[in-house]
Amino acid sequence: MEENHLFPVFFKLNRLHTLVVGGGNIGHEKLNAMLQNCPDANITVVATWFLPEVEALAQQHHTITLIQKEFSCGDMIGKNLVIAATNDKELNYTIWEKAKCSKVLINVADTPELCDFYLGSIVQKGNLKIAISTNGKSPTVAKRLKQVLQEAIPDTLDEVLNKLQVIRDRLKGDFTEKVKQLNKITDVLVQEKEKEQ
Incomplete structure (x- = not known):
């Protein structure tokens, strides 16, 4: 029987430099997830275009840098984490290859087999933070568990x-x-x- 052998880790994203490739809906979703947990996360977003919502986040958070261009392997320099957040599978695979060559941890959106780490569902009550993982099997179940725990854990x-x-x-x-x-x-x-x- 398959088991979840993931090792839970909480990254201090304000001390690391994260690269997000993709300025559309997927990139916006990943950017939001990181900023909700670490408002001063150090993030560079590379894309040929950006949703207005992504541009708005960059205006609200001075630690976000938007670079409008096509992805190149030089974008990996100085990065600790990479999130491939485009809807182009071939491009995402290329980003994965470059990350592996650069020894940078990568998450390829909606492609568990190309992920070194997942962005799980998060339950937070003040300083308590619980990350939920289904080992990439069902983000929907993780979302439901998040709702249950959010209600069950007292605000006090x-x-x-x-x-x-x-x-x-x-x-x-x-x-x-x-x-x-x-x-x-x-x-x-x-x-x-x-x-x-």
Whole structure:
């Protein structure tokens, strides 16, 4: 039976440089996803044309650079991540080839077999962020799970996280001892849930 062997990672997109190739609907969708999670993401978008919505995002976010031209392998220089977001399969494949040669991680929209990483559905409540992956099988299921979790997780959880950080900063001892103490403190969260059942 096939399993999901993806390793979840949260990128600090303001410290990396992302290249998006495509200024249409797909590029806009990917750009939006990144900016919702990191408003100061460092992104260069290369395309022969741009949707007005993409241009509007670039005006709102000073860390976005739009370059109107055809893609070339030189666009990879200095980039850490690439998203091929065109509706031209041959061009997307060419971008994938260039990314592999340049040793740059790539996501080719709607082509799981050419992706080094996926942009999953995200649930966020303040500082809590949960990424959902279906291993490229069904983004629709991931979207539905996002809705369920968004409703199930209380908005007050961020207040709890802030208080736990204050407690963590005051704890004494080495890492192992701090983990034990935090586990003891947060055990009440699980116990209350068990009592309800």
